[in-house]
Amino acid sequence: MDYGNPNAGRMTAVEWLNECELGRASVVLWRLQNLLKRWRFELNSMADQIEDSDDTTPFFDGGDTGCGELLLDLLLFIKKHPDGSVIRVRALDPGAPLEIPAWCRLTKNKLLESEHPIYKIRKSEFEGDKG
Amino acid sequence: MSETFCVTINSCRENGDKATVGFVVATAALGSGKDTLVFLSTDGVWAAVKEEAATVVEGGPFKPLTELIENFMEAGGRVIACAPCCKKRDIDQEQLFGKVEIAGGAVLVEWLSNGAPNVSF
Structure with a gap:
């Protein structure tokens, strides 16, 4: 450990995300959230079309x-x-x-x-x- | 409220953006029920030349200039290219979009004198 460097031994955010399960889970959740947003947008568009056709x-x-x-x-x-x-x-x-x-x-x-x-x-x- | 409208466009080769937006606004006027004239003068007369217009593609959300001009005229919009400005640039009628007219300033003066508002690009 280099005690002269205040950042020595610290993980970067990316390293942390890759290292721990919680980090990997966060990435999965973030991707899932984006997917849900896209689905919601597509569903709203479909709903509009159904409404229009009625x-x-x-x-x-x-x-x-x-x-x-x-x-x-x-x-x-x-x-x-x-x-x-x-x-x-x-x-x-x-x-x-x-x-x-x-x-x-x-x-x-x-x-x-x-x-x-x-x-x-x-x-x-x-x-x-x-x- | 005037039922006529005029857009004067003075750029094309030097500034394709201005020619493009000029025709977008002219189309908006036409689409709002106004009898619309586009008057092209100085560098703007290049917009009437088919080969030149084809080189002006500003990108989304704007359509290529050729498409804007053709749609505008097809829907009843009138385009006039300044006669001396064409002559100075050796542009003749054969190089122009089919429905473009070549005329002098009197046509513009008459159109505006009858009450048409004008916006210039």
Whole structure:
């Protein structure tokens, strides 16, 4: 033992993790936790899809698109539906909470519900077909 | 509220990022129901040249410039390239995307004079 070096004889965290059972167990638990997080995310996505397929409301899935691509696709989608239709939108883009309400004001469509990433929009009976 | 919108783009070879974002914003305007004009001038006219546009790929989340331009025009967006800016660079109509028009400043002035807001990149 080198008494001149204060770190002499100390294990690094990695060495400790490799050496003791508790350390190995911690690594296993950490990996398990990450796996569970991924499963939870995938299950939520599946649940959303099941919910969507049960709902007769027209559904527009913007995925992770944003800005121009999202808005143009949404406009083209809503044009296919008659005035007064209620459209359900999913937009994962972090800008969507501001973008979607602004888009509704611009196109005169009515934002009925907004709970990111899900939005419900009623197509305007008078001006929703614009553009 | 104006029903028309204008995006002027003055960069492409020098700054592909600006050309890319310019077309993204133009697409947002079009997607928001605005009759939208993109006016390309100075270095920005290179965006109208198919071979040049193909070299501008900024990467995610942006689509390649070619795709942005084609989608914009296909959805009804109008693109005009400044005539003298093209002439200075020996760019002719055959090199451009099919629906791009070459015109002078009067078209831009008329579009803006009729009330279209403008954002410049």
